Amino acid sequence: MPLMLASTSRYRRELLERLRVPFHIARPEVDETVLASESVADMATRLARAKAEAIARQHPGTWVIGSDQAAELDGQPLGKPGHREAAIAQLAAMSGRQVRFHTAACLVRDGETLDAQDVTTVRFRSLSAAEIERYVDAEQPFDCAGSFKSEGLGIALFDAIESSDPTALVGLPLIAVSRMLREAGFDLP
Known part of the structure; x- marks a missing residue:
């Protein structure tokens, strides 16, 4: 069965490759x-579904995975910082606090929709300005919601991560995606 990932994120691509299911990539x-x-x-959830539906309309008969992640601090969304100063400001705001990451995934084909969401809570250590700057300069997490890469050096910023799916924080909840793919008829181990 044809499968597409509605994302050009290298993080999502690398995660989906773990499942060893052939897929193509499209930019929604x-x-x-x-x-x-x-x-x-x-x-x-809305953005994950919108991304999948946008590509599915262009490719009838193809299953399309859309995903989106949004960080939440005090009920407000935190986006991708885009540059050094914004990353430093985000990490300073999260220092010593808990941040929730909502990672949604949606699988769509010709009007059929399966979706899921994982919530990951990240508890940040109290970080000094020097620690934040060293981290940002070392890893340059400008394209990551929350200004860190948990799969890299960013793990040193935390006291704890609480999640039902460790891949969700990287950008694609593979446990949920695996379940949805099996429901759609894909053969996974």
Whole structure:
């Protein structure tokens, strides 16, 4: 069965490759503006579905995976920082606090939809300005929600990570994606 990943994220591509299911990649063109009074969890689900549906419309008969991740601090979304100063500011705001990461995944084909969401809580250590700057300069996590890479040096920033799926924090909840793919008829171990 044909499968596509509606993302050009190298992190999501690398995660999906772990399942050893052949797939193609497509870039979805989706407006990622936060809607008024929309929760961070709802935003992640809406965007994952919108990405999958955008590509599925272009490829009838193909299963398409969409995913989105949104970080939440005090009920407010934290986006990708984009540059050094924003990454430093995000990490300083999260220092000594808990941040929730909502990672949604959606599998779509011709109007059929399966979706899931994982919530990961990250407890940050109290970080000094020097630690934050050293980390940001070493790993340059400008394309990552929350300004860190848990699969890299970012793991040293935390006291704990609480999740039902360790891959969700990287950007694609593989336990849920595996379940959805099996439901769609893909053969996985």
